[in-house]
Amino acid sequence: MRYTGAISDADILINLARVNRLDILELLFKEIIIPQFVYDIEIKKNAGRYYGVINEAIRKDGSIFKIVDRKKDISINILARDIIEDKKKVIGPGESECAGYAQALRKALFF
Secondary structure (H helix, E strand, O other), X not given: OOEEEEEOOHHHHHHHHHOOOOHHHHHHEEEEEEEHHHHHHHHHHHOHHHHHHHHHHHHOOOOOEEEEOHHHXXXXXXXXXXXXXXXXXXXXXXXXXXXXXXXXXXXXXXX
């Protein structure tokens, strides 16, 4: 059984790229959302030589990975903003983006 989707921070992608097993995520999920901030800042800054592996998986045809910029979707941005700012006080910026997306998408699905 594959889960419908997930929101990913950089760490899991980098660690799976290190062992060349990003394909595991394809077995578990139909879609993985990567926040634009996580892609632009966290992955590019921290992936090092594994950036190419991650980027190739994101860009390949039929990829389950989807980079989403919340600032281009006013509804998601409004729903995510407060959670992101609140979570930044106790967790990192990438994790807070993921928490904001999760909350916003959950609310958006039930409106």
